[in-house]
Amino acid sequence: xxxxxxxxxxxxxxxxxxxxxxxxxxxxxxxxxxxxxxxxxxxxxxxxxxxxxxxxxxxxxxxxxxxxxxxxxxxxxxxxxxxxxxxxxxxxxxxxxxxxxxxxxxxxxxxxxxxxxxxxxxxxxxxxxxxxxxxxxxxxxxxxxxxxxxxxxxxxxxxxxxxxxxxxxxxxxxxxxxxxxxxxxxxxxxxxxxxxxxxxxxxxxxxxxxxxxxxxxxxxxxxxxxxxxxxxxxxxxxxxxxxxxxxxxxxxxxxxxxxxxxxxxxxxxx
Amino acid sequence: xxxxxxxxxxxxxxxxxxxxxxxxxxxxxxxxxxxxxxxxxxxxxxxxxxxxxxxxxxxxxxxxxxxxxxxxxxxxxxxxxxxxxxxxxxxxxxxxxxxxxxxxxxxxxxxxxxxxxxxxxxxxxxxxxxxxxxxxxxxxxxxxxxxxxxxxxxxxxxxxxxxxxxxxxxxxxxxxxxxxxxxxxxxxxxxxxxxxxxxxxxxxxxxxxxxxxxxxxxxxxxxxxxxxxxxxxxxxxxxxxxxxxxxxxxxxxxxxxxxxxxxxxxxx
Numbered sequence: 001x002x003x004x005x006x007x008x009x010x011x012x013x014x015x016x017x018x019x020x021x022x023x024x025x026x027x028x029x030x031x032x033x034x035x036x037x038x039x040x041x042x043x044x045x046x047x048x049x050x051x052x053x054x055x056x057x058x059x060x061x062x063x064x065x066x067x068x069x070x071x072x073x074x075x076x077x078x079x080x081x082x083x084x085x086x087x088x089x090x091x092x093x094x095x096x097x098x099x100x101x102x103x104x105x106x107x108x109x110x111x112x113x114x115x116x117x118x119x120x121x122x123x124x125x126x127x128x129x130x131x132x133x134x135x136x137x138x139x140x141x142x143x144x145x146x147x148x149x150x151x152x153x154x155x156x157x158x159x160x161x162x163x164x165x166x167x168x169x170x171x172x173x174x175x176x177x178x179x180x181x182x183x184x185x186x187x188x189x190x191x192x193x194x195x196x197x198x199x200x201x202x203x204x205x206x207x208x209x210x211x212x213x214x215x216x217x218x219x220x221x222x223x224x225x226x227x228x229x230x231x232x233x234x235x236x237x238x239x240x241x242x243x244x245x246x247x248x249x250x251x252x253x254x255x256x257x258x259x260x261x262x263x264x265x266x267x268x269x270x
Numbered sequence: 271x272x273x274x275x276x277x278x279x280x281x282x283x284x285x286x287x288x289x290x291x292x293x294x295x296x297x298x299x300x301x302x303x304x305x306x307x308x309x310x311x312x313x314x315x316x317x318x319x320x321x322x323x324x325x326x327x328x329x330x331x332x333x334x335x336x337x338x339x340x341x342x343x344x345x346x347x348x349x350x351x352x353x354x355x356x357x358x359x360x361x362x363x364x365x366x367x368x369x370x371x372x373x374x375x376x377x378x379x380x381x382x383x384x385x386x387x388x389x390x391x392x393x394x395x396x397x398x399x400x401x402x403x404x405x406x407x408x409x410x411x412x413x414x415x416x417x418x419x420x421x422x423x424x425x426x427x428x429x430x431x432x433x434x435x436x437x438x439x440x441x442x443x444x445x446x447x448x449x450x451x452x453x454x455x456x457x458x459x460x461x462x463x464x465x466x467x468x469x470x471x472x473x474x475x476x477x478x479x480x481x482x483x484x485x486x487x488x489x490x491x492x493x494x495x496x497x498x499x500x501x502x503x504x505x506x507x508x509x510x511x512x513x514x515x516x517x518x519x520x521x522x523x524x525x526x527x528x529x530x531x532x533x534x535x536x537x538x
Contacts, residue, residue, distance in 0.1 A: 151372035154339050155386035155433075156361045165389070169376045244376075 036216040045220035051205070052224055058201040059190055059228070062121045066186045069126030070133055071179055078137025078178075083167075092138065099131045107193055116197050125189030129182040136178025140171035172243055180236045187232060191225055202228070287350075288441050288473035289315040289338060294347030296333050306498040307333050311347070313492060313501060317440065320467060320474045322484040325494030326534060331477045334499070335445050338475060339366045352440050361386050364441045365434030370450040373418040373426055373433075379405065380414030383432045390437075404432035407466060424455040431466065442467075444476045448483070456480070457515070460487055464513060481534075485526045486513055493533045503533045 004012075021038040024030050032040075045052060081088050081095070107124050114120035144167060152166045194203025202224050209217035296308040308330040315321045323331050336342040337349055340356040349356060352363045359366075373382045383401035392400075405414050408428040418426055427447050434442055444463075448456045460483055467474055478484050484491045485507055493503040507526055509517055517523050 147368060147370075147372045148374065150341065151366070151368055152385075152389075154341055154359050154361065154366040154368075155389055156359050157389050161389055165385075166374070169374070172376075 033213060033215050036219055041216045041219040041223065044216040045223060048217065048220065052202070052220065055200060055202045055205045055221070056224055056228070058118065059194065059203070062118050062125065062190045062194075062201065063187055063228075065118075065122045066125035066129060066190055067183055069122065070129030070182050070186050073126075074130045074133025074178070074182060075137050075175065078134040078175075079141060081134065082138035082141030082171075088138065088142070095131065095134065099135065103128050104192060104196075107196055110193075111197050116199065118200075121190050121193045121198065121201070124193045125186045128189035129184075129186035131182075132185060133175075133178045133182035136181070137171065137175050140174030140178070141167060143174070144170045176236070176240055176243065180233075183232055183236065184229065187225075187229055286316060287314045288317040288319075288352055289313070289321075289475060290348075290350040291334075291338070292348050294334075294337065294344045294349060296330065296337065296342070297345045298333075308344075309498045309500050311499070311501060315473055315475060315490075317473050318471050319489045320464075320476065320487055321490050321492060322476045322478060322488035323492045323494060324478060324481060324484045324530060324534065325499060326496045327479075329494045329496050330499030331494060332445055335366075335443050335475065335477055338441075339364050339443055341366075361437045361439060363439050364443060365437065365439040367427070367430045367434045367442065367444045367447045369446045370423070370426070373429055375418050377417075378414060379410065379416050379418070379421065379429045382418070382429055383414075383436050385433065386437050400436055401432070404436045405429070407435070407469065408432045409462065422455075423451050424459050427451065427459060428462070431463070435466075435470065435472070439472075441473045441475070444474065446477050446479065449479065456483065461513075461515075463487065464511075468512070481527050481530050482518065484530065485509075485523055486518065491526075491530055493530055503530070505530055 018038060021035065025032045025035050025037045081091050103124075106127075107120075110120045110124045114123050148166050148170055149162060152162055157165065190201070191203040191206075194201035195207045196203075198204045202221050205221040206218055206225075209215075209221065291311050291313045294308060294311040295306065298305045298307045311334060313321075323334065325331050333342060337344050338351060338356070340351075340359040343357070351360075354363075356364065373379075374385065377385065380398070380401050383404050384397045387397040387400060402411070402414060405411055408431050410425060410428050410432070413421065413425065418429070421429065430447065431442075434444075447463075448459045451459060463474075464487060466472075476484075476487060478487075488505075488507045491503075491505040491507060492501050493505065494500065495502045505526060509520075509522060509526075
């Protein structure tokens with residue numbers, strides 16, 4: 001008998017979780033208030049689909065602009081911090097320390113400045129996702145092998161050519177790792193801020209239904225957030241596959257997980 | 271028939287010397303103030319010759335090579351490459367091959383060789399053709415589609431050589447190109463390099479730590495002292511060409527190698 005592949009095992013575990021989700025409350029092992037059965041949750045999700053769809057649209061709208069801020073500002077500032085030694089020495093220690101602060105404590109200030117509408121969520125989640133993008137962009141640029149630049153100069157590359165043909169392609173893997181993390185944090189930032197203070201969005205649906213102890217509707221909202229995160233992850237993977245074909249070429253035997261693990265930003269060993 | 275001769279594009283210099291270095295010194299401004307890295311270097315490399323520079327670590331060999339490539343400016347003295355000063359890199363006059371890992375991992379072997387042509391904005395078809403010809407010259411004609419990580423160390427250095435030669439420079443500078451290779455591959459690559467050199471009539475300036483490699487490859491070996499680097503000996507290698515592995519076992523080879531070794535050891 002052959003050992004089942006990891007993929008098969010993973011699917012079986014997933015299936016088991018779904019079965020338990022249904023069985024545990026039905027059998028009375030846990031009260032339905034704690035865990036409503038899967039079918040009940042899905043039924044609510046379907047009957048309230050317009051509400052959830054509306055909430056998802058609000059959340060998506062906020063996530064989109066927050067990611068624009070996080071990625072745009074993160075890449076731009078990260079490039080400056082990584083590329084210019086003076087700025088790096090000035091800013092990197094500060095930014096690294098800021099990164100450790102639970103930024104969510106600033107959210108009340110954001111609501112004071114931007115109100116309780118989408119603007120405060122966009123601003124908060126944008127800042128939340130900004131740090132990993134910026135730090136990994138800076139690391140990606142700073143850790144480029146000097147030899148790449150020297151070789152390019154010996155071949156007569158101008159500064160713009162150095163940037164577009166060497167620095168950017170060399171930094172892409174690290175920057176993408178940052179975008180992945182930053183993007184995930186942006187989704188978290190939006191949902192958390194919707195849960196704290198707001199009048200719309202998926203996070204709001206979680207909070208409002210929790211206060212009235214409507215567990216199936218809370219879980220339905222959680223399912224929507226899960227789907228949103230999974231969709232984001234799939235999108236990032238697709239981008240990675242397109243931009244980094246060179247890393248996997250000839251290594252198709254390796255699973256995508258192996259390749260992704262190998263690509264995690266290394267500690268500044270260089 | 272005099273006018274006919276004039277029509278032929280003759281280089282300004284009579285091409286007697288491909289590289290001329292006169293009184294070059296380099297002072298490196300580091301954390302501890304000014305450190306003299308090179309003092310009073312004079313060297314000439316006649317066109318088509320193979321010159322090897324050896325010396326202890328940190329003697330400024332690489333600095334010298336950077337200056338020959340136009341990547342660094344000497345503090346004093348003059349450097350002429352192909353008869354003209356080289357204030358900035360000029361891949362049509364001087365090609366450079368580095369120690370290792372200077373191929374771009376996101377480009378295929380063929381794209382790596384095309385890279386300098388792409389910088390110049392050469393048309394795609396011409397780039398392809400010339401890069402393919404260079405890969406063929408270095409024995410990798412059918413490996414153009416591979417990425418660097420799919421090539422062995424020796425193959426990568428072949429691609430680097432192809433890239434250094436693709437713009438057709440008369441001078442090829444090599445900074446310990448085979449240092450990261452295992453002994454067997456290193457010997458093979460040395461032999462291959464001599465074949466390529468013979469086919470293309472390039473002038474080569476080659477830096478190495480290996481005395482065997484130096485004697486095996488060179489027409490002339492320049493021995494440098496420890497920092498500040500000076501040229502302390504010039505050893506003409508009058509072994510016949512083409513060189514063979516058997517020559518390494520000869521007394522002549524041993525004597526040349528020993529002479530260089532004594533120079534380097536005495537200064538350490």
